[in-house]
Amino acid sequence: MDTDYKLKEPLKLQTLRTLLAKHYFSGFELAHDTYNALSAASDGKIYYVLSSDSIEKGGQMFSHDPVTDSINYLGDLTDICGEKSRQAIPQGKSHVDFMERGGKLFFGTHIGVYEMIDGMERLPENPRNNYEVYPGGHIISYDLASGEFKDLTRVPNGEGILTMAMDAHRGQIYGITWPYGNFFHYDVDANKLLNLGLISSNGEAGIPGQDYRVLCRSMFVDPKTGLVYYSTSEGDIYFYDANTKGIQKLEGVNLRLDYFGQYDTTSPGNMAYNWRKILWHPAEEVAYGVHGNSGYLFRFDPRRRTVEIVDRITSEPSRRSGMFDQFSYGYLGFTLGPDNETIYYLTGGPVYVNGQRVNGETKIAKGAARGIENLHLITYHLPTRRYRDHGAIFYADGTRPTYVNSIAVSDAGDVYMLARYEYNGRVIQDLVKIQSQLQF
Secondary structure, three states: OOHHHHOOOOHHHOOOOEEEOEEOOOOOOOOEOOOOOEEEOOOOOEEEEEEOOOOOOOOEEEEEEOOOOEEEEEEEHHHHOOOOOOOEOOEEEOOOOOEEEOOEEEEEOEEOOOEEEOOEEEOOOOOHHHOEOOOOOEEEEEEOOOOOEEEEEEOOOOOEEEEEEEEOOOOEEEEEEEOOOEEEEEEOOOOEEEEEEEOOOOHHHOOOOOOOOOOOOOOEEOOOOOOEEEEOOOOOEEEEEOOOOEEEEOOOOOOOOHHHOOOOOOOOOOOOOOEEEEEEEOOOOEEEEEEOOOOEEEEEEOOOOEEEEEEEOOOHHHHHHOOOOOOOOOOOOEEEOOOOOEEEEEEEEOOEEOOEEOOOOOOOOOOOOOOOOEEEEEEEEOOOOEEEEEEEEEOOOOOOOOOOOOOEEOOOOOEEEEEEEEEOOEEEEEEEEEOOOOOO
16 A cells, blocks of 8 residues: 555645545446546546556546436556457556547557566566566547447557647647557548657666657647647657658757756656656647646747746745745646636645655656645636646545546536545555536
8 A cells, every 4th residue: 555645634734725535436346547648528528547457457438427426437558458358568557648529539548567677667567467568559549429349450569658649620630659659540431540769768668778769748739730749758749740741850949958858868757858748729729738837827829939937836835935846847737728728737735743754766767656745726717827726636435536648628617537545455446536626
């Protein structure tokens, strides 16, 4: 059990403002930490995948109806991919947001079982229990009206789908695989998959200090041009043109900003100069992103080729302390709200005991928090540049949601996440809701 999870203290020591969160039990007792895999759809429901790190059971997909406050089980990822009878490492998770086109949700699958090789999580080379190696991630569609799943394609080389973006108007899906970092392009209507090859040395399959490079977790499409953009650990920005089938570096602009910090791009444990999460703002026709370790919100105009710092959107306690947060990768809970003007961001905040900041490890080797922290909800209204920390988030029993890297906002303004809590003596991760009560 995660011992940090058990750390409690009176709420009055945390912050003057707090938010109350409600956790649900979807029925999956193996539910493990999930990254992204949570979205609000046009039918008003919240869709999510609960991950699994079991070699015998894959990730599970659910929907939540905010009107009836009910949860519906939709399916097992391994079964959906047609691999139920195959004695292979299952489809353990989805690592991407759901993307919608023509009444269907599109998403990708990823591996949830790893093998520690040279001190790092790698694709299993010697699966236990005589299992076959991981078959590779799939692109899946889900029909909102009929509830029908369709297995569209599988990416090559036995890799998982780490990052995905969709040009819904043109019916094109783009992605980055894990651990090597191959860029792929899938044409939905033509049912054709194209592998463009490695984008950043040997990605997270590389050797630290040599050809290791942390991979970009978020991409976006410029709807007007159809170009898709991603970053690299060195801070360069690249784009892919579906018409020419070519990848190019965007010259004249990069993410190597002093405000973001300084990084050894060959070492694991952070996102280096990559943006952590990025989204397209349709009204302004620019992208807004957050740099993970530093927590700076920035505005990226791909047409003018400019990157501008907007504000630091870490929690108020983090801003006052001047320190980076405990989770050095940064947070994926970053989205544009229903008004298309307000960014919602779930981020960390330092914990203080007897007036002293609780410090964690100075360095980590993978995507885990260095120590205990509070979870804060931040909103940032783009037209007025108004930042607001709505406070630290707690469950009714005084414990805190942890390992949060997902977010969805309902039409009513309820904020959803996937977070840890204790169930029947063990820590699982499941759906959590903050009822709409925010004061803007």
